[in-house]
Amino acid sequence: MIRTRFAPSPTGYMHIGNLRTALYEFLIAKSQGGSFILRIEDTDQERFVEGATDVIYKTLEMAKMPHDEGPDVGGDYGPYIQSERKNDYLKYALELVDKGEAYYCFCTKERLDSLKNENGNETIVKYDRHCLSLSKEEIEENLKNNVPYVIRQKIKDGKTTFHDEVYGDITVDNSELEDQILIKSDGYPTYNFANVIDDHLMNITHVVRGAEYLSSTPKYNLLYEAFGWDIPVYVHLPAVMKDKHNKLSKRNGDASFQDLIEKGYLPDAIVNYIALLGWSPSVNQEIFTMDELIKIFDIKGLSKSPAIFDIEKLTWMNGEYIKKMDFDEFFSWVEPELKSAITRTDIDLKKVATYVKTRIGTSKDIANMVSFIDNLPEYSTELYIHKKMKTTEEMSLNNLKEILPVLESIEENNWNNETLYSKMVEKIQSMEIKNGQMLWPVRTALSGEPTSPCGASELAELLGKADTLNRINKGIELLSK
Ligand code: GLU
Numbered sequence: 001m002i003r004t005r006f007a008p009s010p011t012g013y014m015h016i017g018n019l020r021t022a023l024y025e026f027l028i029a030k031s032q033g034g035s036f037i038l039r040i041e042d043t044d045q046e047r048f049v050e051g052a053t054d055v056i057y058k059t060l061e062m063a064k065m066p067h068d069e070g071p072d073v074g075g076d077y078g079p080y081i082q083s084e085r086k087n088d089y090l091k092y093a094l095e096l097v098d099k100g101e102a103y104y105c106f107c108t109k110e111r112l113d114s115l116k117n118e119n120g121n122e123t124i125v126k127y128d129r130h131c132l133s134l135s136k137e138e139i140e141e142n143l144k145n146n147v148p149y150v151i152r153q154k155i156k157d158g159k160t161t162f163h164d165e166v167y168g169d170i171t172v173d174n175s176e177l178e179d180q181i182l183i184k185s186d187g188y189p190t191y192n193f194a195n196v197i198d199d200h201l202m203n204i205t206h207v208v209r210g211a212e213y214l215s216s217t218p219k220y221n222l223l224y225e226a227f228g229w230d231i232p233v234y235v236h237l238p239a240v241m242k243d244k245h246n247k248l249s250k251r252n253g254d255a256s257f258q259d260l261i262e263k264g265y266l267p268d269a270i271v272n273y274i275a276l277l278g279w280s281p282s283v284n285q286e287i288f289t290m291d292e293l294i295k296i297f298d299i300k301g302l303s304k305s306p307a308i309f310d311i312e313k314l315t316w317m318n319g320e321y322i323k324k325m326d327f328d329e330f331f332s333w334v335e336p337e338l339k340s341a342i343t344r345t346d347i348d349l350k351k352v353a354t355y356v357k358t359r360i361g362t363s364k365d366i367a368n369m370v371s372f373i374d375n376l377p378e379y380s381t382e383l384y385i386h387k388k389m390k391t392t393e394e395m396s397l398n399n400l401k402e403i404l405p406v407l408e409s410i411e412e413n414n415w416n417n418e419t420l421y422s423k424m425v426e427k428i429q430s431m432e433i434k435n436g437q438m439l440w441p442v443r444t445a446l447s448g449e450p451t452s453p454c455g456a457s458e459l460a461e462l463l464g465k466a467d468t469l470n471r472i473n474k475g476i477e478l479l480s481k
Pocket of ligand 1: 007191209213
């Protein structure tokens with residue numbers, strides 16, 4: 001059975017690239033009836049961030065990617081927490097020491113730093129294997145005296161070849177690999193060690209992760225070999241890019257799931273969009289439900305070229321999801337936006353919601369779109385000129401003057417879209433003009449904007465009789481200047 005795992009480090013932040021990794025892991029497992037496991041990789045105690053695990057749960061919950069199995073937390077599954085499994089790792093590291101595949105290293109930080117300085121290069125410096133040659137007695141003496149130590153992997157000579165589902169066959173010369181630390185001086189395993197042990201113990205069949213781990217994979221394979229364990233299927237994913245040259249980073253302000261939610265995107269649309277960020281379905285379709293994705297997902301569609309995160313495409317897709325959304329759900333989602341943009345209490349917010357629903361890309365588009373309701377903006381009379389409708393300022397002035405008494409004559413209790421529309425059309429017909437020649441000036445006078453979420457009669461209904469007449473008068477006044 002296929003088993004995948006999502007293994008985020010709790011950084012308090014869910015990068016879109018990470019969420020995409022989780023999604024592919026989820027889809028690989030679910031498309032084959034397999035299991036998707038959540039493992040929190042928190043062994044880097046220096047990077048501990050309060051509340052960060054909650055961000056991970058919350059995101060997976062909103063993204064509708066529930067994990068299978070895990071420790072029981074009150075009838076529910078908790079995730080596996082790496083730091084709670086501390087002792088296991090040491091046991092496995094000691095097994096490697098016994099086998100001659102790993103060794104104790106007592107080098108001090110000063111000594112390691114001096115290696116860097118000698119090398120004159122701060123970043124790339126391989127450990128010089130100083131402690132590999134310690135005698136058994138020296139090691140025992142150090143351990144007895146509680147000299148702090150780490151355990152390092154002993155990389156053997158030769159070449160390592162492995163297959164990746166996305167990148168193909170990769171071969172590296174082991175001389176390029178460092179004797180990496182497996183257990184740190186605080187007793188915690190490094191990510192590099194813990195991921196191998198955990199993936200094996202959890203029977204993970206497919207390891208899916210960012211391509212930045214590709215270069216470490218040979219070291220992991222040497223560990224699997226040293227233990228005599230099966231090597232999982234590897235699926236490394238290219239980075240999500242902001243543009244051709246830059247990765248999508250925290251600094252962009254829209255690199256995380258949370259950023260996007262705050263900017264008015266829907267979880268389902270985000271998930272749909274990121275599914276296509278580096279994966280091509282076998283059908284010509286862009287909008288997929290999670291169930292459809294599960295049905296159709298195939299590793300073969302994954303691409304090794306970096307995917308560029310296109311916020312406009314996401315906004316388009318979000319708009320499609322908004323259009324399809326159940327109205328009540330939509331209304332409760334946007335009610336706070338509407339309430340803060342419209343403080344007038346005589347406005348039917350549900351009506352406004354109906355009008356904006358088909359016109360927005362994100363819920364944050366609403367405020368701008370409806371601000372004219374509270375306050376008619378200062379506008380230029382040029383707005384009355386509409387080429388297609390063949391309107392001019394002069395004609396608009398005339399038509400507004402013509403429609404004013406018609407509107408005045410409509411009783412308050414008849415002030416609704418249908419009546420307003422039919423009365424206006426009646427007038428239009430009697431004047432023998434085109435609909436737009438009347439409706440455009442009215443719409444403009446009522447909104448003071450080049451576009452509005454609904455037409456003239458709907459606007460009039462929304463604003464109410466008194467305000468409608470006021471705004472028409474204001475238009476007449478402006479056009480008369
Ligand atoms: N904790 C690692 C990360 O967040 C996981 C990498 C992996 O999936 O193996 O990048």
